[in-house]
Amino acid sequence: MNPTVTELLCPITLELPIDPVIAEDGMVYERKAVEDQLQLRKKSPMTNLPMGDQLLVAKHVTNIMQSLLESGVNDDRLIAWQKAKKLKELKEMEVQKRREKLKQMDPAQVKQLLLDHIRRCKSDKCLCCMKLKKRATSRRR
Numbered sequence: 001m002n003p004t005v006t007e008l009l010c011p012i013t014l015e016l017p018i019d020p021v022i023a024e025d026g027m028v029y030e031r032k033a034v035e036d037q038l039q040l041r042k043k044s045p046m047t048n049l050p051m052g053d054q055l056l057v058a059k060h061v062t063n064i065m066q067s068l069l070e071s072g073v074n075d076d077r078l079i080a081w082q083k084a085k086k087l088k089e090l091k092e093m094e095v096q097k098r099r100e101k102l103k104q105m106d107p108a109q110v111k112q113l114l115l116d117h118i119r120r121c122k123s124d125k126c127l128c129c130m131k132l133k134k135r136a137t138s139r140r141r
């Protein structure tokens with residue numbers, strides 16, 4: 001286990017942050033993890049002292065992890081980070097591609113696509129279905 005990698009772990013998730021941010025307590029966290037904590041209480045997860053909710057992108061942390069990888073540091077946590085990061089980038093690219101595709105379609109086509117999706121989608125956790133249902137109920141009111 002590389003000591004530098006250990007220093008870079010998010011103190012909440014205990015994993016290397018995919019989206020590292022620096023909070024008002026000066027610590028670097030995984031964005032999602034510290035956002036969740038700050039929603040519950042405006043305190044530092046590390047010191048328990050009152051803390052605001054301003055977060056800044058900690059680009060240097062990503063750069064350090066990237067250069068550790070490139071210099072051949074062999075650490076399972078670093079490999080896991082690289083995999084998770086690639087997966088996230090792939091997902092973002094897919095979403096982007098889908099958005100572009102939707103932009104090029106005419107509204108009637110988009111509506112038909114959504115209707116087809118709702119008919120097929122059986123998940124009650126599907127984000128797009130939830131959004132659509134919300135829109136439908138708010139329109140009825």
Ligand SMILES: [Zn+2]
Nearest residue numbers: 121126128129
């Ligand atoms: Zn759905």
